[in-house]
Amino acid sequence: MSEAGNLALVQSFIDAWSSLDSERLVQFFAPDGVYHNMPIEPVQGHDGLRAFIGAFLANWTETKWEVLSVATSGRLVFVEWVDRSIAHGxxxxxxxxxxxxxxxxxxxxxxxxxxxxxxxRAIVG
Structure with a gap:
């Protein structure tokens, strides 16, 4: 896939977050795909991704990513954003x-x- 195609895929993934639909989000990953939320251990595979993403989305009622910058290099897409969400109210x-x-x-x-x-701090108050 071209850099433009990779960028379009990631943009579609970003846009899909506002649906708060973990199944939809998991479909963007390869069957053995990995999501590494750096403060915690990585999660791999559709079943693990579904459970992990679903668990934190269960407490969200809204989210939208405000993209600040994007860069591509071959198979890599780098994105900086502000995740504006309502989580735990x-x-x-x-x-x-x-x-x-x-x-x-x-x-x-x-x-x-x-x-x-x-x-x-944001969710605890």
Whole structure:
């Protein structure tokens, strides 16, 4: 897939987050795809991804990513964004940076970097 195609796939994935539909999001990943939320252990495979994404989306009522910058290099797409969500009834604005490795039109690996303490403070109050 071309860099433009990889970028379009990641943009579609970003847009899909507002649906809060874990099954829809999992379909963007390769069957053995990996999601590594850097503050915690990586999750691999559709079953693991479905459970992990579903668990935190269960407490969200809204989310939209405000993309700040994007860069591509071959199979890699780098995205910086502010994740503007309502989680646990609280407003969260979390600055994130993600590195997406794409293969065969799917996300093979997503490494997501953010400050867990910023998220925790927002939902705890």
């Amino acid at each position: 609280k407003t969260v604005a979390l600055t994130c940076c993600g590195v997406f490795e794409l293969e065969g039109g799917k996300i093979k690996v997503w490494r997501d970097y953010f400050d867990m303490e910023t998220y925790r």
